[in-house]
Amino acid sequence: MYVAIDFGISNTDIAISDKNSITFHSFPSQSTKINAGILKKILDKYEISISDVKKIGVTGGKSSDLDDSLDGVEIVKINEIEAIGLGAKKLYSIEDEPTLVVSAGTGTACVHIQENNFNHLGGIAVGGGMLEGLGSLLFKNSNSLEINEFAKQGSRAELDLLIGDVVNKIGNLSPEITAVNFGQAKNSSADTIENTAAALCNMIGEIIGTVAYLNAILVGSEKACFIGRTSYLSEIIDGINQRLELAGIEGQYCDNREYGNVIGVLESIQSN
Secondary structure: OEEEEEEOOOEEEEEEEEOOEEEEEEEEOOOOOOOHHHHHHHHHHOOOOHHHOOEEEEEOOOHHHOOOEEOOEEEEEOOHHHHHHHHHHHHHOOOOOOEEEEEEOOOEEEEEEEOOEEEEEEEEOOOHHHHHHHHHHHHOOOOHHHHHHHHHHOOHHHOOEEHHHHOOOOOOOOOOOEEEOOOOHHHOOOOOHHHHHHHHHHHHHHHHHHHHHHHHHHHOOOEEEEEOHHHHOHHHHHHHHHHHHHOOOEEEEOOOHHHHHHHHHHHHHHHO
16 A cells, blocks of 8 residues: 655645555645654544555645654655646646646645656746635635635626726637736725626636746747646636737646645556
């Protein structure tokens, strides 16, 4: 049995590989402190006997503070960029072509995959954490799924200033492209929770999408492969895709992408 753990800012993800079967688990992260006691609690929570474990792999947070073993079982510490790269390669069956991976979780990171090399291109502090933080301030609600549902019922056009609102034509840009996020808010009486959520989700999606397409162009990738939970929020995905389409970049969204990092950890410890 192999146990992989990703200590994320918002969630802790676990992947357990046993007898050619992989199971995934997740729970909200509760502490930045990571020690042997935390590992033992995780194993107990999922009824894993340490005697059945061949190797434990960890990434994220302060997992590098852990000892190199737990009750005689090796603990392998995986660099988070390597975990992102290996996880995306497995999920998207990436081979030799240069590919951009976008890890959209609490924040956002971009990684360039070229064969077995993983290059961290950088990241931004915009993602699900920003959505939850601003949601708490604006709506007294920090649940990203509920904010996404509010957004589905609203219209960002009530608060955003669109290209079509200010000019007849700019190049080949659609009149539905945003000219100014929240550009009509100061003069609008339509600042409902639903419309505000729609404009907020779209803005976060546009920022992530812009960073994604610029990095895709930089590395010569025709696609951006997404992992992370924020890439499951439909109203953010719409904003991402709108920006990607401007540059002719294809956004790809596979199943189980929320477990991209922990899948990468599992790939690493099973192959070494």
